Amino acid sequence: NAGVTQTPKFRVLKTGQSMTLLCAQDMNHEYMYWYRQDPGMGLRLIHYSVGEGTTAKGEVPDGYNVSRLKKQNFLLGLESAAPSQTSVYFCASSYGTDTQYFGPGTRLTVL
Amino acid sequence: EDQVTQSPEALRLQEGESSSLNCSYTVSGLRGLFWYRQDPGKGPEFLFTLYSAGEEKEKERLKATLTKKESFLHITAPKPEDSATYLCAVQSIPHYNQGGKLIFGQGTELSVKP
Numbered sequence A: 001n002a003g004v005t006q007t008p009k010f011r012v013l014k015t016g017q018s019m020t021l022l023c024a025q026d027m028n029h030e031y032m033y034w035y036r037q038d039p040g041m042g043l044r045l046i047h048y049s050v051g052e053g054t055t056a057k058g059e060v061p062d063g064y065n066v067s068r069l070k071k072q073n074f075l076l077g078l079e080s081a082a083p084s085q086t087s088v089y090f091c092a093s094s095y096g097t098d099t100q101y102f103g104p105g106t107r108l109t110v111l
Numbered sequence B: 001e002d003q004v005t006q007s008p009e010a011l012r013l014q015e016g017e018s019s020s021l022n023c024s025y026t027v028s029g030l031r032g033l034f035w036y037r038q039d040p041g042k043g044p045e046f047l048f049t050l051y052s053a054g055e056e057k058e059k060e061r062l063k064a065t066l067t068k069k070e071s072f073l074h075i076t077a078p079k080p081e082d083s084a085t086y087l088c089a090v091q092s093i094p095h096y097n098q099g100g101k102l103i104f105g106q107g108t109e110l111s112v113k114p
Helices: none
Strands: A004-007 A010-013 A019-025 A031-038 A042-049 A065-067 A073-078 A087-094 A100-102 A106-110 B003-007 B010-014 B019-026 B030-038 B045-050 B056-059 B062-066 B070-075 B084-092 B108-113
Touching (some): A004 A087, A019 A031, A042 A065, A042 B084, A100 B045, B003 B084, B010 B019, B019 B030, B019 B084, B070 B084
Parallel strands (some): B010 B108
Antiparallel strands (some): A004 A019, A019 A073, A031 A087, A087 A106, B019 B070, B056 B062, B084 B108
């Protein structure tokens, strides 16, 4: 099992550009999450999904959109990137609301 | 508001020098407290879940304990490969019932020198 995978690993955007981050899991988990990690801020929840076709806002959802069209995939979109969205993004999944398992992360820089 | 505070921010140990990391929390009904290890450039790796005061869990040189206000991660005779950032997170009962949100602390960066 690959667990949780994320693509791409690195990305550089210019202000105003858009992009989509892909998270995939092969553990048949119902719940999936997107976090961002910034120095001195800890991990903060952006959006989450409790099942295929469902999404919900987390702690810091502004400027992001998500979609869960397939159970194994959770997409995070930035429609108009801003420098404040420079961060490391982590996807996680869980069986129910128990232990969350994290992917390797995507390092995003917005110039 | 649920909060998690970890101390110290950074800890430097000599190989074999045992110590403890602290995670203090305030939460509206604790459902679970989670410890993760994060290596540079990697995602957090799950270590332990603790559910009730008095509970202890061990894995190799690590032992996690839980009280009603804090958790400790004890590291016995650490080795250089234990160097990493250790993250603590709490899940409240309301959040357990609403998607399982975790509140993370800022982490403790542990460095073990040979």
